[in-house]
Amino acid sequence: MDNIRTEFNRLFRGELCSDIRRETRELISNLVKGVCEIFWELPCQVELQRPNNPSLDGGVPKLVSVVTEYCNKLLGDKNKPVLSKILEIDLGWKKEKYQEEILIGHIYNILREIALNLDAWSSSSKETALSYIFMMNNHSHFSALYVKESWGKLLSLLTIKSQPARRKRARESIKRTLQDFATGFDEIYTKQSDWVVEDERLRWKICQAMVRTVVPRYKSYLQSYIMLLVEEDPMRPGNDLSYTPKGLEMKLKTMFQSKEETERTNKCSHFVNKVMDLEVTQNSHLTFEAI
Known part of the structure; x- marks a missing residue:
């Protein structure tokens, strides 16, 4: 669009x-x-469909499949870059x-409005077994x-932004962010560590969604600012990290397991977090491995 206008x-x-x-x-x-009007109004339009119960056969309603496919294409x-540019212009x-x-x-x-619709439609069914089939399909x-509810607020800490001009102050700001992130992560992990998803395939899908959401943001933040930490202590640049990207990934993958599985996986995760992730070369460059 910019090229055409130029x-x-x-x-x-x-x-x-x-x-x-x-x-x-x-x-x-x-x-x-026009694009922004459709985009901003979509949650409201999905909500308006809530009273209109689809014929419940246990399958995925057309509204759900159409809106989900639309969101997948937008992202x-x-x-996504085109939509981001359009939203940037509109907000500007x-x-x-x-x-x-x-x-x-x-x-x-x-997605939240879709979930509320699904809940309402499932509750309207007189066949309890059919309502369970319906929810499983969706x-x-x-x-x-x-993933959004559990990790969205924590990930907002990892926003890449301009740092203070003085490098010492910038380093302290980065350290605080990493410490706050680690504390927040530990709180969520501890709170949810007793939760169990029995179905192995479903558990794998949820854990993969968490890894895809959390780890790239964390890794990107480290790559943007890690050299400031290297300058302070070239021999131990990862000294301020409670988690490395690979260690974070390993821990996320232990969630929703039984206690026996979690204990067994945590031993491996602890070792990987200490040994595999970060190494400092003789030139004091930080290398991310096994990511």
Whole structure:
């Protein structure tokens, strides 16, 4: 869109082309407003469908499959940058600043409304067994909501932002963030450590969703700021880390297991966290391994 607008301005410059430029601006404005109107209104539209019970045969309702597919496409590698740019333009016109958390948060708002619809539709069934089949067929939506509810607030700590000009102050800020993240992670892990998901395949899917959500954000934060920690102590740059990316991943994968499984996996995770993840070369460059 930016390329087209630039090309238009180049080809149709001058006073005689002012109407063409104006119509082009209106076209872009209408396009941005139309896309944003659909996107912002989608949670409300999903909620409005709640009283309209689908014919309950245990399958996935058309509304759920259509909206889910729509959200998946929005978050795809091809469409997400375009949508982000459109939202950035729309919010800029409103004197507001765009952040990626706005996009992701709104997608989860849509999923939350879908989950509430599913709950309402399941409860309306007179056949208890059929309602269970219905919820099992739609369980993936609740997995996504669980990840957002449990880890979304903690991940907001790992926002990459400009640091104070003085390197010492910047290092202290990074250390505090890492400490706060580790504390928050431990609190969530401890709280949920007694929760069990009996089905092995479902447990694997949930753990994979947590790993895909948490570990890349943590790794990206470390890669952005780790050299500041290296400057302070080149021989022990990971001294301020309670968790390495691989150690974090290993611990997430132990969640929802039985106590026996958790104890067995924790021994392996502790060893991996200490040995495999980080090594400092003779040039004091930090290398992430086994990620």
